[in-house]
Amino acid sequence: MANKFQITLAQLNPTVGDLEGNYKVAIEAWDQAQKMGSDLIAFTELFITGYNTQDLIKKPSFFKAAQDQILKLAKTCKNGPAIAIGGPAYLKGKLYNAYYILADGNVANIIMKHHLPNQNVFDEKRIFDEGEISGPYQIGPIRIGSPICEDAWHSDVSETLSETGAQLLLVPNGSPYYNGKNDVRLNKMVARVVETNLPLIYLNMVGAQDDQVFDGGTFALNRGGRLAIKLPLFEEALEHIVLEESDMGWNIIKGELAKVPCDKELDYHAMVMGLRDYCKKSGFEKVVLGLSGGIDSALVAVIASDAIGSANVRSIMLPSPYTSQTSLIDATDLVDNLGCKSDTLPINDSLTAIDKTLSSTFEGRKIDLTEENIQSRLRGLLLMAVSNKFGEMLLTTGNKSEVSVGYSTIYGDMAGGFNPIKDLYKTKVFEISKWRNKNHRPWMKGPPGSLIPDSIITKAPTAELRPNQKDSDSLPDYPVLDAILTILVDEDGSTSDCLKAGYNKSDVSKVEKLLYDSEHKRFQSAPGTRLSQRAFWLDRRYPIVNKWRDK
Numbered sequence: 001m002a003n004k005f006q007i008t009l010a011q012l013n014p015t016v017g018d019l020e021g022n023y024k025v026a027i028e029a030w031d032q033a034q035k036m037g038s039d040l041i042a043f044t045e046l047f048i049t050g051y052n053t054q055d056l057i058k059k060p061s062f063f064k065a066a067q068d069q070i071l072k073l074a075k076t077c078k079n080g081p082a083i084a085i086g087g088p089a090y091l092k093g094k095l096y097n098a099y100y101i102l103a104d105g106n107v108a109n110i111i112m113k114h115h116l117p118n119q120n121v122f123d124e125k126r127i128f129d130e131g132e133i134s135g136p137y138q139i140g141p142i143r144i145g146s147p148i149c150e151d152a153w154h155s156d157v158s159e160t161l162s163e164t165g166a167q168l169l170l171v172p173n174g175s176p177y178y179n180g181k182n183d184v185r186l187n188k189m190v191a192r193v194v195e196t197n198l199p200l201i202y203l204n205m206v207g208a209q210d211d212q213v214f215d216g217g218t219f220a221l222n223r224g225g226r227l228a229i230k231l232p233l234f235e236e237a238l239e240h241i242v243l244e245e246s247d248m249g250w251n252i253i254k255g256e257l258a259k260v261p262c263d264k265e266l267d268y269h270a271m272v273m274g275l276r277d278y279c280k281k282s283g284f285e286k287v288v289l290g291l292s293g294g295i296d297s298a299l300v301a302v303i304a305s306d307a308i309g310s311a312n313v314r315s316i317m318l319p320s321p322y323t324s325q326t327s328l329i330d331a332t333d334l335v336d337n338l339g340c341k342s343d344t345l346p347i348n349d350s351l352t353a354i355d356k357t358l359s360s361t362f363e364g365r366k367i368d369l370t371e372e373n374i375q376s377r378l379r380g381l382l383l384m385a386v387s388n389k390f391g392e393m394l395l396t397t398g399n400k401s402e403v404s405v406g407y408s409t410i411y412g413d414m415a416g417g418f419n420p421i422k423d424l425y426k427t428k429v430f431e432i433s434k435w436r437n438k439n440h441r442p443w444m445k446g447p448p449g450s451l452i453p454d455s456i457i458t459k460a461p462t463a464e465l466r467p468n469q470k471d472s473d474s475l476p477d478y479p480v481l482d483a484i485l486t487i488l489v490d491e492d493g494s495t496s497d498c499l500k501a502g503y504n505k506s507d508v509s510k511v512e513k514l515l516y517d518s519e520h521k522r523f524q525s526a527p528g529t530r531l532s533q534r535a536f537w538l539d540r541r542y543p544i545v546n547k548w549r550d551k
Helices: 020-036 053-056 060-076 149-154 155-161 179-196 261-284 295-308 324-337 348-358 369-388 398-407 424-439 454-458 478-491 494-498 505-517 518-522
Strands: 004-011 040-042 082-091 094-103 106-112 137-140 144-145 169-174 200-204 206-209 210-213 219-222 227-231 237-246 249-254 287-290 311-317 340-343
Touching: 004 020, 004 200, 020 040, 020 060, 020 082, 020 237, 040 249, 053 060, 060 082, 060 094, 060 106, 082 169, 094 137, 094 518, 106 137, 149 155, 149 169, 149 179, 155 179, 179 200, 179 219, 206 261, 210 261, 210 311, 219 249, 261 295, 261 424, 287 295, 287 369, 295 311, 295 324, 295 424, 295 454, 311 324, 311 369, 324 454, 348 369, 398 424, 398 478, 398 494, 398 505, 424 454, 478 494, 478 505, 494 505
Parallel strands: 004 040, 040 082, 144 169, 169 200, 287 311, 311 340
Antiparallel strands: 004 237, 082 094, 094 106, 137 144, 200 219, 206 210, 219 227, 237 249
8 A cells, every 4th residue: 555644734824923823824824734634734934933024033032032933833833744834943053043843742854944044125145144054854744844945045955965865845935925926936946856856845924014015825736847736826725735745756736725815806905914913913903094086095995905994094185275076086986985983174274274374484485395295294294193093094196107206295194003005006097996896705894896996097297286287297118117117127227328219308207306315204104914025114225315327
């Protein structure tokens, strides 16, 4: 009779710093694996600490406490399936990103991560020490090799494991989402399978931490790169899979293959999960936002409703003398569609009071952007007052186009704790708003149907801070602006690249200047969901004072 081996794959959502909570989640999952008769339960990279910990993991009291939890887990789970779990390992004065193998009440093996990523959101070379490439470990009848995350993106670790007797590659990951990442991962892992002629399990965590969203999507490949298992994206899952041994070696018995949604749905799900987990993990049950009648605040309101439910969303309209009746009607229609709380706080009287206070100081000076910014900052003041009074986190609503060129007011509409659309260009805001109007999924807590009125989607974007104002008065049209920004930011290109692509020199120069001049605003902006490889924060770290300009 052929040997069989059952593994429980724990695609779960740990919380950074919650050592006891992550331990409890691990125990509960282990109990399920034991009931299912599994031989091994596998968790993701640095599961016990949560991921990405950044410099927190360098704190001795923290990494020592994390190690203690792993030892406790080994003793508690003595009788039952073995455990493979990520955590820090402090050995001989060095700190490693490690993968622990727990069996029979003891730590049977510790694998140390060899390749430390040092790009995009990762900075592991300054946090961890580089581990040696180790061989496989034995659990029952099977020898398993575990390249930790980045180790599987290079051929040397997997090849060494294959040469030293591994029969299966089990890859624990903390791999954050960006659009297109699913295909990148699959292609990389197929390459490892082809090189080693071994089956491979790619186990990824799920959940959000600050700006990063981990999208799960765990999968298993048999020899030749054939897909055997695919778990859902953005959902927790505890999957029990079976391997069977034959003359050719071990083979993963084929299971369910979850579908991969379209790019718009993936980005939208990332924004919903990003906000949902940010609220949950930081202790906020409710949110508040300013609703202008424009597309950005409308989409944020819908994201918030889908993330935590409409009953937990408060929208506030803050009309000024320049707010159109159309904007008020559109905002009201959106609120009615969502079924969220709504308040109206006109700023006219406050503006009059501030104008009077500043009149002597500003005497003889023309009205300019100062007066526009006062309106925005008044709104920020009132929104923050409501946030403080009711304990509701304030959401900001600036899209990536605006964040890039500073088309926002610091201490005004930038005030708040989180921005779901921070990495979403304006043109994408329109596309995803249209998509959401036509689609509803079980993971959305907001109501189904066409929630954002067509009039919000079709009208010309405007800040409504002066008579007849339109965004195009100050900026190139958004399709042009976003295309230039994609070259300068996402592709790290030059102004010459923009000109070669056919864009107007004056537009390109203006956008580049605004991009660099706005760094100080981004430095003080709220975090927001990362959707690309060049999101503002850890992906793109520029000096605030910077005289460089392309010639």
